[in-house]
Amino acid sequence: MTRRTLMTGTALAAGGIATMAFALPGLGFALGPIFEDTSPTRWQDVGPEDDFNEDTYVPRVINITPDIGDAGKTTIYVRTFNPRRDKVIEGQDPQPYVAISTRCAHLGCPVRYIQASKKFVCPCHGGVYGFQGQVEGGPPVRPLDRFYSRVEAGRVQIGDRFSLNSDLERFAPRDPSNHLDGLWQYLYPSRPTT
Amino acid sequence: MSPPLPRALRPKPRRPGDNGNGRNGQNGSTVAPPKPTVKDHAVEGTASAIGWVEERTGLSPFLRGFLFRKVPKGTNWFYTLGSATLFAFLSQAVTGVFLAMYYEPDPTRAYESASRITNEVFLGEFVRGMHKWGSSVMIILIFLHMGRTFFFGAYKYPRELNWVIGVVLLVLTLMMGLTGYLLPFDQRSFWATVVAVNINASGPLVGPYLADFLRAGAEFGPTTITRFYALHMLAVPGLIIALIGAHLYLVAKLGTTAPPWLKAEKKDLLTEEI
Numbered sequence: 001m002t003r004r005t006l007m008t009g010t011a012l013a014a015g016g017i018a019t020m021a022f023a024l025p026g027l028g029f030a031l032g033p034i035f036e037d038t039s040p041t042r043w044q045d046v047g048p049e050d051d052f053n054e055d056t057y058v059p060r061v062i063n064i065t066p067d068i069g070d071a072g073k074t075t076i077y078v079r080t081f082n083p084r085r086d087k088v089i090e091g092q093d094p095q096p097y098v099a100i101s102t103r104c105a106h107l108g109c110p111v112r113y114i115q116a117s118k119k120f121v122c123p124c125h126g127g128v129y130g131f132q133g134q135v136e137g138g139p140p141v142r143p144l145d146r147f148y149s150r151v152e153a154g155r156v157q158i159g160d161r162f163s164l165n166s167d168l169e170r171f172a173p174r175d176p177s178n179h180l181d182g183l184w185q186y187l188y189p190s191r192p193t194t
Numbered sequence: 195m196s197p198p199l200p201r202a203l204r205p206k207p208r209r210p211g212d213n214g215n216g217r218n219g220q221n222g223s224t225v226a227p228p229k230p231t232v233k234d235h236a237v238e239g240t241a242s243a244i245g246w247v248e249e250r251t252g253l254s255p256f257l258r259g260f261l262f263r264k265v266p267k268g269t270n271w272f273y274t275l276g277s278a279t280l281f282a283f284l285s286q287a288v289t290g291v292f293l294a295m296y297y298e299p300d301p302t303r304a305y306e307s308a309s310r311i312t313n314e315v316f317l318g319e320f321v322r323g324m325h326k327w328g329s330s331v332m333i334i335l336i337f338l339h340m341g342r343t344f345f346f347g348a349y350k351y352p353r354e355l356n357w358v359i360g361v362v363l364l365v366l367t368l369m370m371g372l373t374g375y376l377l378p379f380d381q382r383s384f385w386a387t388v389v390a391v392n393i394n395a396s397g398p399l400v401g402p403y404l405a406d407f408l409r410a411g412a413e414f415g416p417t418t419i420t421r422f423y424a425l426h427m428l429a430v431p432g433l434i435i436a437l438i439g440a441h442l443y444l445v446a447k448l449g450t451t452a453p454p455w456l457k458a459e460k461k462d463l464l465t466e467e468i
Binding site for chain 2: 030031033034037038039064065067068069071072107108109110124173174175176177178187188189191193194
């Protein structure tokens with residue numbers, strides 16, 4: 001090794017270390033939110049048990065992101081679980097209430113429940129879902145998401161969101177447009193943020 | 195060698211017998227030179243100021259090569275689309291800086307501050323309108339510029355790299371459009387961005403993580419709008435400015451092409467001499 005290559009190498013190494021010293025923490029700072037779940041489970045009261053029945057959905061507004069005003073609120077549709085008609089998945093405890101998310105499984109527009117046809121309809125690209133939230137038409141790739149529910153002292157409470165595949169089996173919450181059936185599901189893994 | 199100065203800027207040679215007083219030096223009489231006018235002082239002052247900078251920077255050959263370079267025969271108005279795009283970008287940069295003086299990137303205050311710009315700030319509606327409509331103008335101009343380059347075959351050797359840089363600039367400009375669309379924070383911009391982020395989420399394997407990066411989490415949160423704001427006014431414009439520099443350097447270095455309808459003149463040079 002000559003003196004010249006030593007000096008060149010030292011200069012390059014010093015520059016590299018100095019760059020990494022600010023670039024790596026900066027990158028971690030920007031990418032950090034990908035790796036942490038910042039929304040702890042919160043149970044939200046949506047009314048007494050008498051408000052809900054088995055035959056129709058009742059709209060309720062819950063707050064899925066605190067501190068950002070109206071942008072953090074979302075509408076959900078709630079009805080009582082019906083053990084005679086609703087599917088019970090083996091190994092997954094049925095929720096006492098069916099709380100359907102209005103986030104369309106295509107690209108996230110808000111769907112609306114139409115009582116006359118007992119269907120959920122999305123205004124953006126024509127997605128249609130049946131009474132169980134299963135896909136009946138249009139581009140959505142999986143049924144509408146649901147929320148965990150429980151009853152505390154006669155009041156209905158709503159918890160975290162979860163996603164379902166076409167057999168209404170429960171999965172960790174996914175983004176809209178992420179498949180949960182067949183080989184497709186392996187392309188859209190569960191993430192640390194949820 | 196840098197190209198010569200245009201004729202109007204070249205110093206005029208002295209005519210024979212001209213001693214500067216317009217009398218052709220008849221009779222050999224010595225006449226006092228005329229007093230320098232205000233204009234003479236101005237010209238001399240400017241020249242010496244330019245000379246001062248030139249002596250310390252040596253910019254002149256570079257500027258002369260850039261500004262007075264030769265362009266091919268048949269150069270026409272279509273060749274101004276690139277400059278038009280550049281000026282659209284400058285207009286976006288300037289109006290954007292001024293909008294940032296009044297805009298507050300906070301989910302509970304963004305909408306109010308944006309409507310205050312439109313309704314209360316002096317000329318606010320005009321400046322916001324220029325920024326809003328100018329963004330569409332810039333994207334339209336980019337596509338026209340791209341079409342000119344494509345149909346004139348100006349992307350071919352040795353200019354492929356400049357085409358690639360131009361495509362990156364197009365993508366960055368579209369990212370400006372995407373990140374800027376959320377900032378008014380009304381119903382339309384909120385839901386359009388929800389859909390746009392979910393389109394990103396639909397990419398296999400990396401898509402869900404990309405969506406988490408854009409949202410700063412699994413849901414639209416308090417820092418989503420500040421994230422979009424930082425990308426919109428710091429990260430992406432910085433990249434755009436750097437790449438515009440590279441784009442212009444290559445234009446000056448490689449020169450422009452003649453339009454395809456002009457055939458090369460068959461000079462005698464091309465015929466074989468025996």
